[in-house]
Amino acid sequence: MSAKENLGDYYADTAYTPTKRQHWEEANPERDTIIGSRLSWSRRTQDNGTNEEYGYNNIAISQNWEDQRVEKSLEGDDIFKGMKVCYDHQSIMPPNYTSMAKYLHITMAFSIGFFCLFLFVLCLIIFGALLFWVLGSEDFSYFYEMSRDGFYYLIPLILPCLMLWKGGRYIERKYPEVFFGMRKGPLWQANRKTGLFTIYEPKNAWEKRLEAPFWEYDAFLQSSPDTQGSATYSLILYHPFQQVRQKLDAQFPPTKMPGELVAAWQFLQRYMDVSQPLPDVPGLEIHRHKDPATAAADERKGRNPSYWRDMDEASVKKIQEEKYRKNIRLR
Template identity: 75%
Template sequence: MSAKENLGDYYADTAYTPTKRQQWEEANPERDTIIGSRLSWSRRTQDNGTNEEYGYNNIAISQNWESQRVEKGLEDDGIFDGLKTHYNHQVIMPPNYKASAHFLFMAMAIGKGGMYLSLFVLAVSSVGLFLMAIFNGRIKDSFIAALGMAELTLPIALFLMVLWKGGEWLAKNKPNVIYGTRKGPLWQANRKTGLFTIYDPKKAWEKRLEAPFWEYDAFLQSSPDTQGSATYSLILYHPSQQIRQKLDAQFPPTKMPGELVAAWQFLQRYMDVSQPLPDVPGLEIHRHKDPTTAAADERKGRNPSYWRDMDEASVKKIQEEKYRKNIRLR
């Protein structure tokens, strides 16, 4: 069954293909814009994705979500109601975390990074004091100084480790605490209908805008972090309605703009029903459910469990290769 035939039976008339975007651009050459770098639309998007999309743990996460969906009998929007996220062959709808969850995520990141930094400082200081003792012969004084440094540094490192590991324990055993989510989503990308929906962040499930995917422009916007370095976010903007939506919930802000260019390529590929779904670990169990993807996989003789048959080290190697390519994207 061809992609063209699929458009008439499985996919909606509004499903996205590059031709529709090309026609829309020709009809709207002087459209409204916003501050930032406008990203181009590819006529045939390469199979790409961010570093996180190629994570080995996405295999288990996706299988767990699907098991819960089947067990609870969830369908359509009910999937988000039950799982607080939606990621399969039809819809991407990321979690809408509460402010408390964002704080906990930040605390875990600070704990992990701070612990390693504290131990690094202690190690460097100890080596430095040891070398000084060799040259000046004041071994006792250097030993006392090293003990003093350890007394100062180790409690800090221990506290930071508790912050990090405690957060990980909560994420595993008490997910409702660490992953506090709101009742309604932020946005939805629907491959089957070709619509991109933006929801009101304060009113659960109330739509601010629902429009064909090809009517949006993608932008990279930068803002300084606490050290003054540029941090980038991916934004979709509807020029006629003048409504924008950050995609941070699915594609987190980063200092590597190439990662978000890859995210934009991934999203185009995901929505383009003339091409198979992006070949990433988390979507593998759903590939056979999408007509275009199933037909392409059959033609290529793709192993249905390509990612699941790999060991973690092999997946991580591919992930690193993709990341090295992504950071060079512009």
């Protein structure tokens, strides 16, 4: 008996269950593919998620979004139109940042990283020279010259990084509409209630490029080199017959740990699967009672409705670290 038959008319006929994917795979053994590692579909997905999904701050962020939704009386797609994000029991629509916002975020991230790196090298040079002087291996002139050269070569690198870092913080504080600039329409939507995964046109707000049942997509891990030549992985959904692909970076950021994105794929399958409860992560807890399959499962298990909210930050952090250690071993 299907989840729809069990739970009335809440879910659409297109709502996802693993059986539908299994039948689709059997009917389409030969299908188009793209470069990358194709990820498998689980018949019954484990309750898993990325490191970020288990962040303690997600409790407050989710509650803030819910308070805004209630205050503005938003439902369905109007949630994204009014708040530029949706993350609840019905759908996931991540923020769609403007190019300027993305540039500012990337620039500030690199400036912080290089500032710390150059400052560490400078401190290492000064400390090393000081150690040689104190131990008597070199005289004071050696310490002076090494320190002078360190400042001469590294301060011109440290100061611009510091200026970019603090400049980004200033823009974030004074001009949040620029720093957190978002487009009017979403990039994509994963809708648990309907079972549809929708890809939108990037340049035309809310114009659908493709809307298809979730089980018709294949998931891939694709790698690309970063600035240092190391492999960075992204999670991609690809429709093999429409030949349309969508990166999921906005919700599941690129990472050097492929296991984290395997966990992201498991999380997304679990989120869409109406034969199972929602993933048990902090950010979705306040929505669990609104989803019939989840509410029924929680009642059977006697789950504490405030399981995550009753924890202190250290306890949530411990669970988050345990999940992460498990995720990095996933393949």
